[in-house]
Amino acid sequence: MAGFDTIIVPVTDVARARDFYRALLGVEPFADAPYYVGFMVEGTQLGLAPGGPTGGAGAIAYWSSPDIQAAVKAVTANGGTMTADPRDVGGGKLVATFTDPDGNTLGLSQDPAA
Known part of the structure; x- marks a missing residue:
């Protein structure tokens, strides 16, 4: 199904960010590794990535x-x-990033084939 389903937030300290978002969201991460921490909240994945894929562009x-x-x-x-x-990025999930004509950075994702 198409739709916005993931938000990746670049972070400088994964452990600190994990603890912050755990307290904010009130859920435990489903993925917790030095290279990625993922939370699932009502069908949307909030991911924390060190340095982030954005080159400083933000979430x-x-x-x-x-x-x-x-x-x-x-x-x-x-x-x-x-x-x-x-x-x-693991398990067959594909991701890519792009800028729209106004310079906004967004991403594309494709889940692995079932």
Whole structure:
């Protein structure tokens, strides 16, 4: 199903951020590693990544698509610029980032095939 389903927040200290968001959200992370901490809150994943994938651009919302390659084509055909091509971040989940025509950074994601 397509829709915004993930928000990645770049952090400088994963452990500190994990504790902060655990207290704020009132849930335990489903993933807790030095390279990524993930929380699931009402169908949306909030991920904490050291240094972040944004190069300092802040949090990124990821649009979930059943076909990330088709989404990349739509982005580039309509004035967007890919800033990171699709890559597997584990378990077959693909992610990519782009800027829209106004320079906003957003992401694309595709869940692994069932």
